[in-house]
Every structure is written in C-alpha cells, then in structure tokens.
Amino acid sequence: xxxxxxxxxxxxxxxxxxxxxxxxxxxxxxxxxxxxxxxxxxxxxxxxxxxxxxxxxxxxxxxxxxxxxxxxxxxxxxxxxxxxxxxxxxxxxxxxxxxxxxxxxxxxxxxxxxxxx
Amino acid sequence: xxxxxxxxxxxxxxxxxxxxxxxxxxxxxxxxxxxxxxxxxxxxxxxxxxxxxxxxxxxxxxxxxxxxxxxxxxxxxxxxxxxxxxxxxxxxxxxxxxxxxxxxxxxxxxx
Numbered sequence: 473x474x475x476x477x478x479x480x481x482x483x484x485x486x487x488x489x490x491x492x493x494x495x496x497x498x499x500x501x502x503x504x505x506x507x508x509x510x511x512x513x514x515x516x517x518x519x520x521x522x523x524x525x526x527x528x529x530x531x532x533x534x535x536x537x538x539x540x541x542x543x544x545x546x547x548x549x550x551x552x553x554x555x556x557x558x559x560x561x562x563x564x565x566x567x568x569x570x571x572x573x574x575x576x577x578x579x580x581x582x583x584x585x586x587x588x589x
Numbered sequence: 590x591x592x593x594x595x596x597x598x599x600x601x602x603x604x605x606x607x608x609x610x611x612x613x614x615x616x617x618x619x620x621x622x623x624x625x626x627x628x629x630x631x632x633x634x635x636x637x638x639x640x641x642x643x644x645x646x647x648x649x650x651x652x653x654x655x656x657x658x659x660x661x662x663x664x665x666x667x668x669x670x671x672x673x674x675x676x677x678x679x680x681x682x683x684x685x686x687x688x689x690x691x692x693x694x695x696x697x698x699x700x
Contacts, residue, residue, distance in 0.1 A: 476632075505688075515633075515678070515690040530687065562632055576682060577623060580633040 474498050476581035478563050484587045485553045493548040493584050495563030503566045504546040505530075505578065506538060508559040515562065521546055553588045560585050591616045591683045595691035602669055602698055610664040610694045612679035617657045623688070624653050624664050625678040633678065637664075669698045 476497045485491055495504065505520040507530075517530030521540040535557060537549045546565075550557060563581040592615045602608055612622070620641045625633040637653040639646040639662070646653045652665040666673055676695045680688040 512692070514692040515680075515688075517687050520687070564633075576621070577635055577638045578680075578688060579635060580625075582632040583630075 478581040478584050482585050490551050495546045497565040501565035505564040506548045507562045555588045558588045591689045593691040595694050599695040607667050612662040614660050617660050619681045622662050623680045627676045671698050674698050
C-alpha cells in the first residue's frame, strides 16, 4: 500500500497562474481532506469530501476549488494563484467521518510545497 | 469554537529522559483525540488515536492519556531517543467532519 500520495512535491508559480494538486489514496477511504500548513497558524482545513462526487468547504476555502470525480483521487485547484497561497499543502484521508468515532483516524500524504511569486 | 493548545512549544532534552507533552482543548465534548508526529519537511504520521471512552492508549514507548473533563491530553514518551526528534501535534474532531490541530511541540533529543 502506498497510502496517501501527492503530486507534485514542489512547485513555484507566478501570481495569476493556475495549477492543480493531485492527491491519491489506495486505502479505499471515503473521506478526503486538503489542509494548508503555515508557520504560526498550524494546519487549517481548506476543503474536504465525504465521498465520490461530493465536496464541502473547510475553514479557509477562498481561492481554491476541489473535485472528487473518483473515490481514490481528490484534486485541489488554484485558478489564479496569489502570494498569500504560498504554503505547504497536505492531503489526508480517513475511512469515515468523526461521527463514526473509531474510524475517523486521518492519514496524511507527504505534502506539496508551493511558492507563489 | 474549539481551540487546541500545546505546551511547551519547544523542548530540548538529553537522550534517555522520560518526557510529557501536553495538549489542551476548550470544548470537552469530543469523542476522540489523535496524536501525530511530523518530521521536518515531511507529512504527518498518526501515532495514537484515543477514544473518549478510553483513559489511555499505548504504542511502544508512547502512552497517550485523555481527561475530557479537564480538557487535557498528555503524550508520554519513555526513554527518549534522538530519533524521536520531531514536531508532535494533537488534533480533535470538530463538527464531526473536521480536525482542529494544535500548533505543536517541537522536540529535540540530543545524544
């Protein structure tokens, strides 16, 4: 099992450019999440998905879009990158949500380091 | 709104010491708490998930306790090693589908 994988590992963009970050999991998990991690701010949830074909907003969704066309993949898009989106982006997955108590343990990918100039 | 605090922010100890990392949360209506480890430049590795019905959860040299009534969890690391050097994060579920993270404790264990 590869677990949760993310591509690319690093990326540098100019302001206004667009890009898509790909997350894939091979654990047959229903739930998938996108976080960003910034110094002094900790991890903050951007968007998440409770199953194939669904998406929902997290804590900091502005400037991002997501899609979950296949159960194993969760895409994070930046339509017009801004310097404020410079961050490390992490994808995670879990079997189910928090309401199912024992099955909401989240597993994380290695991260994508994005710099927007 | 749930807030999660970790103290201390950084800790440096000699190899072999037993140590305790603290995690506090403001809303005690949680049903579990998760501890993670993050190595520099890497993702998060899940260490322990402790349910609200449990008071302790153990994995090797790690022991996590949970006291919902006081809004606290501790992560105990026995006989620390240089390989334990990392940032340790705790997180609690919020609004069923989300995790709220603490800002972490950066641990350095020197030989």
